[in-house]
Amino acid sequence: MSDKLVNILLVEDDEVDVMNVKRAFKKNNITNPLNVCNNGFEALQFLRGESEIPLLEIPKIILLDINMPKMGGIEFLSEIRKDEKLKNISVFIMTTSNEDKDKLDAYNLNVAGYILKPLSMERFIEAVSTLNNYWKLCEFPEN
């Protein structure tokens, strides 16, 4: 297991949801560096180093919402899968959409998982904890 904590990018437009994730991280003592972008377009700019926020390291994991303004999650996903530098990032969908079509599109673009945002805080914390255990277990290639 690597000592180095992997970078995580959260792409989410809802402020409360961002807080929710941050809170859940805190609750689970997850200390991985976390960047937040408010939509797919912003996230793409950030990953390509075109954003105001400097890109220190390409994140290994992206937590991605589907319904967002400017550029939705599925569109963003298909963009990075076409990008040589970004195509091997593990992407977890975190969304409220229970649509079969969304799930199918997501898995066709090789997502690592599709998680429905639960209503209650407790269940969300549990979910984030599971995720943390998962990515702690996985090995990622060095840049």
Place this chain on the structure above:
Amino acid sequence: MFQGIINRLYRMKIGTRTAFSFLAVILVVLAFSTSSIILLQYGKNIDLKIANNFGPVVNAIKDIEYTIEETTRICKDLSIQADESRKNHLHKIIKRVYPKQKLTVIGLCQEPGLAEIKKKVISADKRFEGTKYILLEFLQVIDSAGAYNNPAKLQKAQELRNQIEKENLAVKVVLNETSLEAISVFNKLTAQKFASYRMLSYLLLVMIIVIAIVGMLSIILTNVTIIKPIKELNNILNEVGEGKIVAIETHIKRSDEIGDMISSAQRVVRGFKAKELVANAIGKGDYEIRVPLLSKKDRLGRAISEMRDNLKRSKIIEEENIKILENSNHNLEKKIKELDQFAYITSHDLKSPLRGINNLSAWIEEDMGEHLSEESAGYFKLLRGRVNRMEELINSILTYSRAGKTIENQEKTNTQDLVYAILEQTQMKANTSVLIDECLPEITANKRDLIAVFSVLISNAIKHNKTNDPVINITYKNRGGYIEFCIADNGPGIEPEFHEKIFTIFQTLERRDDIENIGAGLAIAKKIVEDYEGKIWLESHPGMGSRFYFTWPS
């Protein structure tokens, strides 16, 4: 040869043919009657000859014979004694009777067939002429005075008498022969007459046979050349009359009236055939086809052409109507989709602020910790309960907006297995009994659609049943073309006035707080069943349990 004659006959008009046959019959009859008349005349001539000549000839000869015998007899008498009257009679015979009789016979013998007889009569006459001199000498001898007293003279008279007798006998023989000959000629003529009559009867027989043959031939010819083709044509026209269009085929070229009739019928049939083709084409939707008009008077052709134009016009109108209908259908479908989409998006968008409210309230509660009053904690609990229900409502709207017939994965589904699977996942009281028809049928459906319908009805039957021994009965009936399922329970039953209302979304008959019930299940089930072109209904009275029915195409 017979066929050749018939073929030649076919080139003649029936009138000509009839005239020819009449002429032939008349000629035959004429020939026969002429020859009959000739034969009859011939026989009659012979008869006349016999009556006028031959009979009198024989009689006249007999008369002469008699006269001559009489002279012999008178001479014999006179040689014995004198008799003035006999003497005078003999004179009369010699001078008047005999010449008269001789002339009669010769007159009668003018016929060419009697020439021989005439010759013989003349030769006999010549001989008698000689005898006449002896008779005159005899008379001289006995006329002299005292002749009967003079034996020499008597002797002389006796001698002359013997001579006369001898001569007369010879003449008589000749005459006898002559009359026999006349009779034989007569017989010959009679035989000729009978021969001619026999010939006449043969001729009549032949005539009858010839006429019979000619008649039979004409009947056969009429039959073969006129009646048979007419019958065949009649049969074909009958079939045409019954609506079957049969082609008329002829192997013989004929230019008579029957030929004309056949070619007219062929034209009729060809016309019909052409019309049939055109009508078929029009029936198949070819409205551009040209309708062949047989002539300016072709009313059927004009009617078909008019029909085609009318059909074309109504087709255009129909197409326009279909287009309008399709457009409005399309619009309607679009609107329904938009409505579903609207419900989906709205409910989706409602969800995130709801979750925000939920999170924020949780965080406030968490952050306040012990500072939160008991009352406020209760409010927070109520708040989260309402948030939960709102999420359920939103989820129901989502499900309802998405419910319907799923086009994909339509497959043969065993309802028996499906119902058992649902029952396995359904929580129920321990003493609940579920009775299921043996072998529920296989139907075509998307499994998830069918599960949605069955689970709503089964879970309702269990959820609302407050009796101590809940019984659920699942049965079906094959109604031919579709299956009618029935889920019956012994629950509280439903007032008939609510039977329709319960299928409307968010309509519940109990307080929401009493029972976990959103009121979308039956609405969703109804939407799915109706999308499969089925029906859903119930029979129920309070206290009598409920029977929910729905149909599904088999």
